[in-house]
Amino acid sequence: EAQVTQNPRYLITVTGKKLTVTCSQNMNHEYMSWYRQDPGLGLRQIYYSMNVEVTDKGDVPEGYKVSRKEKRNFPLILESPSPNQTSLYFCASSLSGQVSGYTFGSGTRLTVV
Amino acid sequence: GDSVTQMEGPVTLSEEACLTINCTYTATGYPSLFWYVQYPGEGLQLLLKATKADDKGSNKGFEATYRKETTSFHLEKGSVQVSDSAVYFCALSEYTGNQFYFGTGTSLTVIP
Numbered sequence: 001e002a003q004v005t006q007n008p009r010y011l012i013t014v015t016g017k018k019l020t021v022t023c024s025q026n027m028n029h030e031y032m033s034w035y036r037q038d039p040g041l042g043l044r045q046i047y048y049s050m051n052v053e054v055t056d057k058g059d060v061p062e063g064y065k066v067s068r069k070e071k072r073n074f075p076l077i078l079e080s081p082s083p084n085q086t087s088l089y090f091c092a093s094s095l096s097g098q099v100s101g102y103t104f105g106s107g108t109r110l111t112v113v
Numbered sequence: 114g115d116s117v118t119q120m121e122g123p124v125t126l127s128e129e130a131c132l133t134i135n136c137t138y139t140a141t142g143y144p145s146l147f148w149y150v151q152y153p154g155e156g157l158q159l160l161l162k163a164t165k166a167d168d169k170g171s172n173k174g175f176e177a178t179y180r181k182e183t184t185s186f187h188l189e190k191g192s193v194q195v196s197d198s199a200v201y202f203c204a205l206s207e208y209t210g211n212q213f214y215f216g217t218g219t220s221l222t223v224i225p
Contacts, residue, residue: 004156033213042202042217043157058212090156101147101206102213104156 002027006091006105013081013112021076021108023091031094032074033058033102034066036087043090049074081112115140119203119216126193126223134188134219136177136203144205146170146179146186151200151218160188160201193223 004025013019025032033048035058045058049068063085065077074093078085088109092102120135138146145164149157161170166181175190186203203216 035215040217043213043215045212048212092157101145101149101159101162102157104149104158106156 002103004091004093004103004105006089006108008108009106010109011111013110015082015112016080019078019081019110021078021089021091021110023074023076023105024072025074025091025093025103026072027093027095027103028071029093029095029103030071031096031102032068033092033094034064034074034076035090035092036060036085037090037107038087046076046089081110083112086110086112115144115205115207115212115214117203117205117214117216119201119219121217121219122200123220123222126221128195128223128225129192130223132188132190132193132197132221134201134203134221136186136188136216138184138186138203138205138214140184140205140207142207144207146177147204147206147213148175148177148186148188149202149204149215151202153199157202193221195223195225197221198223 034046035043044060047066049055091105094102116139147162148160150160151157161172163170163179169178177188200218202218206213
């Protein structure tokens with residue numbers, strides 16, 4: 001089944017403790033992206049990647065890192081999480097961006113205390 | 114910069130009522146336009162799309178027409194069902210396809 005898989009689905013952590021949210025897609029998509037969803041703000045793009053080793057900042061990249069060493073994986077790294085990063089995170093992938101739209105993962109609900 | 118504005122919710126309708134969710138956009142180029150739907154506890158799913166002016170996207174009884182002259186992409190359905198209860202997001206993507214801009218979402222509840 002074609003899908004985007006994120007792990008974990010739920011995560012509670014403490015301020016400053018590094019964490020990684022994994023994202024993997026099995027559709028051979030070139031484009032991948034991370035979003036955070038907050039009430040009243042909709043979805044905001046954190047980082048995106050057009051291909052292996054090609055990444056760029058979205059609208060809200062502060063406090064996040066990404067890497068794209070393989071086409072299928074696009075992990076999101078929080079080096080020193082803070083409470084304002086408590087949010088619902090979505091990974092998404094796309095074959096051709098604008099034309100095809102994105103396929104989304106099921107989300108990761110992160111709470112930083 | 115690019116942006117999407119959609120009507121605020123929540124919207125509550127009776128089953129079989131007509132639905133319109135307004136969406137307008139601001140873009141520098143010639144964007145593609147999308148509607149995504151998010152069911153409770155799930156990720157977003159692509160509902161429909163239109164890639165150029167006057168295109169009509171349609172799926173599952175929902176329709177939206179890309180109106181360049183009014184910079185709009187309103188979502189419509191003639192007869193909603195309880196199973197349509199979800200949050201609906203309007204989105205646009207410029208020609209590079211790298212960045213998507215989402216509206217804030219409109220929550221729809223359909224009551225029997």
